[in-house]
Amino acid sequence: MASTDISLTHDVHHAHDDHDHDHHDQHFIFKYIFSQDHKVIAKQFLITGIIWAFIGGALSTIFRLQLGWPQATYDWLEPILGKWIEGGKLSPEFFLSLVTMHGTIMVFFVLTAGLSGTFSNFLIPLQIGARDMASGFLNMLSYWFFFLSSVIMFLSLFLETGPASAGWTIYPPLSALPQAIPGSGTGMTMWIVSMAFFIVSSLLGSVNYITTVINLRTKGMSMTKLPLTIWAFFLTAVLGVLSFPVLFSCVLLLLFDRSFGTSFYLSEIYVAGEALSNVGGSPILFQHLFWFLGHPEVYIVILPGFGIVSEIIATNARKPIFGYRAMIGSMLGISLLSFIVWAHHMFVSGMNPFLGSVFMFLTLIIAVPSAVKVFNWLATLWRGNIVFTVPMLFSIGFVSLFISGGLTGIILGNSTLDIQFHNTYFVVAHFHLVMASSAFFGLFAGVYHWYPKMFGRMMDDKLGYIHFWLTFIGVYMVFMPMHYVGIAGFPRRYYSWTSFELFSKFADLNMYISLAAVIAWLAQFIFAFNFFYSMFRGRRATQNPWRSTTLEWTTPVNPGHGNWPGAIPTVYRWPYDYSKPGAADDFIPQHIPYSETASSNLPHEKDLA
Amino acid sequence: MITLAILFTLALLGVILYLIFRIQILGSVYRGTYNKRVSTSNKVNATLFVVFLIVGGGAFFWSFQDAKPEMTVPVASVHGAWVNDMFWLTMAVIGIVFVITQVLLFYYSYKYQFREDKTAYYYPHNNKLEIIWTIIPAIVMAMLVFSGWKAWTKITNPAPADAVVVEITGKQFNWLFRYPGKDNALGLAKHTLIDASNEIGIDFNDKKAHDDIIVNEIHIPKGRPVLFRIRSRDVIHDVYQPNFRVQMHAVPGMPTKFWFVPTKTTAEMAEETGNPDFKYELVCSQICGRGHFAMRGTLVVDEPEDYEAWLAKEQPFLEKNPDLLAKFKNAPVQVVTAGNEKGKIEEKAAL
Structure with missing residues (x-):
């Protein structure tokens, strides 16, 4: 077929x-x-x-x-x-x-x-x-x-x-x-x-x-x-197809409430000196619909990062990704679970506490496949031969940030603890590490890694290193102390905290966070310069600069429309044959048949083409 | 002029940085480092990871310890103590995982940096290992879920019948407090009845409302269950009291509730925190508009006898505002009967 x-x-x-x-x-x-x-x-x-x-x-x-x-x-x-x-x-x-x-x-x-x-x-x-x-x-x-x-x-x-x-x-x-x-x-x-x-x-x-x-x-x-990248993009797309339409209905009903006098979300409201006629609507309904997209959305954001990072770590550790099938399995598990955990954003929204129990259980299950991914990345690094290209630095940064931010999710996913932390800076710190910064690191890793394929030139390494270190340190300096502010109960979206005795502390810490944030933001201009400068004046790329196994590196340096000038290569092997014992080089691309690599074939590969 | 000077300086700085960048490139072209598989940068980066682990990790643990007295909010309720204990227990569990994984990540990065004479170990999978590190997190999670679930059930169970009831209504941008009075039942309230003198929209056709008390500051007795009945009259607000570990959204059109048992009086907290002016503060923690950041309420925890004395002194709202009732006397229907007619009456009263 x-x-x-x-x-x-x-x-x-x-x-x-x-x-x-x-x-x-x-x-x-x-x-x-x-x-x-x-x-x-x-x-x-x-x-x-x-x-x-x-x-x-x-x-x-x-x-x-x-x-x-x-x-x-x-x-x-x-x-x-x-x-x-x-x-x-x-x-x-x-x-x-x-x-x-x-x-x-x-x-x-x-x-x-x-x-x-x-x-x-x-x-x-x-x-x-x-x-x-x-x-x-x-x-x-x-x-x-x-x-x-x-x-x-x-x-x-x-x-x-x-x-x-x-x-x-x-x-x-x-x-x-x-x-x-x-x-x-x-x-x-x-x-x-x-x-x-x-x-x-x-x-x-x-x-x-x-x-x-x-x-x-x-x-x-x-x-x-x-390659795991493709699995990640595929599952991301599936999540998008299933969840974005729900956001569409959600905002459509909101539009009706706003413009056509319906009451899907509005009930018994007195505002600006006037009692509105809307009755019977439920603001909680909106939250259910919103988070039915909203939660898969955070996985839409992070899954591509999973794929990109897996690919880059394997390439630069010169080692097959550890547990390829477990990596796919954990992504499948995460995708499936992402649809049935949305109400953990609503533990104290007034919904039935029994629902809270169910969603706490489902939410904490997600920690298991996430943990598997982290252990597999660590196992991939173990006894590797690591080349610290800029994308590799960002990938290691990704794993570090994902661990730091993911672990606090275990606190927030617990409905009992969420009573204390809901809508505080603890939440802000958590998702900025696990979702925002990690996904950004995935994005940077991807840009640095595939830049030669996009523009036929390399981005500058040294600037990349500086960009990485400033960003990595900056992100941690912003979001680690933010947890302290959150533990102290500071609510998010506050213009200032001076009205409260409770929040009279940490003025210095907030200043420090802001300073770090400004520095981390300014560091991004190094990236912007590197990105646009290298487009025109970067060093010319070779066909396969990272010595990678996947098919995109078999195309010409500047692939034209249709990608391959001749026939599309046939694939014979998985994408992670790095440092295979007996092989001539430390990588065997996917389009090399087993018949050409007799010295490195494993017993079950002997009879394969 | 100063702006111009600043801009000029910045431009100059940019030019200098650019020159350094170009010289660096030319230098490395000259040295031929571009042709090597890995340059010295590899070792530098590998080392920086270890430096980052030690310095960054040290800074984190130091700053955490340093900020700990300030970040821990003193607990003042029965369930708050459970929440607090569970939090620090969970922190310990994730702290261990955090240290192990981060140390391995950066140590491996350093130890297995590229060496020309070395080949990576071809190690695609190991089912036993993978099963182990699936099952162990699963067990740890199961234990955390179980303890969380047990506490959650106890916290969200219905309040005891003898609980002190306080109604909290959120509005842009302050809180309104009401006590049920002698009959221990709150009178009906409707958004259509709200005006400047009747901010909650109490329906005084309902006899239960006649002894309702409205106050500017909540008083509750120490050691007795307290039930917050929470409402909002405009947008979603969120009743948050960090000391009690109490938090519940205030939703227009859908009353919510939260009950707890306070364990420390205001005076005791003043002593514990060393702040003679200590006040329990009610915080709004759901974005609600311009004044969100200043939506503050205060609350006093008294010894039970002081609380009774305070309550006895508070006059019902209607007694303080007798002319309010006149408005309702003029309304078409005054007789309040129980059951199915209630809705109709309310609607008419609204007219």
Whole structure:
């Protein structure tokens, strides 16, 4: 079955290639803007993602200034922020829009679109041996829906009433009532419209990734010979397809409540001197729907990181990934469980405590496959021969951050302990380590590792090292002390803590965190410089600079449309034959048949092709 | 002028950094380090990981110990002590895992750095090992889940019948407190009845409301169960009291509750914390708008007899505001009957 499919696409693409030779000079617009080439689309996602990341980082820098130096005046920001500075102070409402937009931008636009969009697009066809995505056109639409969504979200930053400001989780009634907070006016409407387009983009992308992985694998590329990156992107796409539509319904009902007078989420509200007529709605319903996406979403963010890091650690430790099947199994387990743990965000939301017990049980089960992944990465490093390339540094950083952040999840997943920690800085510290920073490290690792394949040049090592160390140390300096603030009970999304005796301490610690955050943010400009500079002046890459086994390194240094100039290579072995005893070199690429490697074949491989 | 000077300095700094970067590249091209499989950077990075482990780990443990007195919130309720114990137990468990895994990660990185004369050990899997490190976390998790579940069930069980009832209503941006009065039953409240003088929207057609007491500061007795009945009149708020380890959302349209037993009076806490002005503070911990960060309420824990004395002195809200009732007297229906007619009456009263 699979093989017929593959030979079919093979033929089709041959025809396509000939066609391509006739019209080699595509018009600029179709080559770089409305491109249907997965590699170009990947770069579009990446660069848009990088721009968003700087905006998201800038927003967090502004609110960290406020939290670190609450007494300071910010007149000097007035040229940029205008009316948001009230008498030299940041307006509290603006502060809330900052945290809201920081969360929205980072979670969706950077770590979902920027991460999955980039690497799923770039690597799926290259690593499974396909000429392009199953549908280049849908793929192009996916980017342009994302672009449209980005433009709308970006414009909402400039509204007079401000962008959405009810927190990135946009819980109604706050997000439904402009009377309650100005950001819930046009800003919130634009948030919803933007997210609707975002969901369309994500679905178009995910459907394409799933179809491509299932149908377009080259000859010999069985599911158990796929690199772990592809498994990760595949499962990410499955999660996206199943959970994003729920967010769509969730925000659609919110839109109805806001604009058409329905009462899905609103009941018995008196606000701004007026009793509203809405009765019978439930704000808890919104939370269930939101977190039904929201929780799988954090795995949508982190799974690509799992894949990228597994691949890079194996390559640079010059050692097969330990427990390949266990790695796939744990990702499958995590994906499945991610759908049935959402209510751990709602232990004290007023839902039935019995549900709390069930969700606590399911949540803590997720720790098991996560632990397996960490142990397997450690076992991969053990007795390796590690080359510290920049991507390898970021991958080790990823594992470290994932451990640090993952462990505190065991505290928050326990409903009894969540009574104390719900909505405190402990939560903020936890997810910024395990999800945000880890995913960013996965993103950086991926960019540094596949940059030579994307642009045919290498990024500068030394700058990469500096970028890594500043970021790694900076991230820990920001988020480790943040746990202390959380244990002391400091609530999140607070403009300042001076109103409370309880929170009169830690002013110095908050200043320290802010300082570290600013440094870590500034360090990212080293990356930006390195990224754009190397595009034009970086050292030229060789065909397989990391001595890696996967198929993308069999393409030319600058692969054209269709990826391989000749036939697509056939795959004979799994992607992790590093340092195989008896082999001539310390890696055997996937397209080398066993018949050519008689000296290194294991007993059961002797009779294989 | 100063801005210009700053910009000029920054630009100059950028140029200098860029030059250093270029010289460094040219230097390494000249030395031919680009052609080697690994350069000295490999050893530097490997060493830095160990330095990071020791210095970073040391800094973390020192700062944790240093901040510990400040970060631990003194416990003042029965279940708060369980939560606290469970927290530190869990911290110990994850602390052990944290140390082991991080040490291995950075130690392996250092120990197995690239050497030209060495080959990595081809070791694709080991089922026994994998089963071991699946089962051990599973057992540890099961124990943590079990203890968490036991405590959670006890905490969320229905409150004892003799609990002191206090109603907390959240609004943008403060808390409103109501006691049920002598009949120990809270009168009905409706959002449509809310106005400047009747902030909770109490329906005084309901006789149970007549003795309800409204106060600015909660008083509760030490050692007796206290039940918070929590409501919100606009957006979601969150009643959070860190000392009691009490937290529950205040949801418009859906009353919630949380009960607990306070174990330390305000005076005792003042002594324990060394702060003579100590006050239990109610915090809002769910984003609720502009004033979210200042939504503070206060609470006093008295000795039971002091509490009774305080309560006896508090006048019912209606007695303090007799003209309120007049408004309800004028309403179309005044007779409150039990059962199925209640809804209808409330609706009419609302008109």
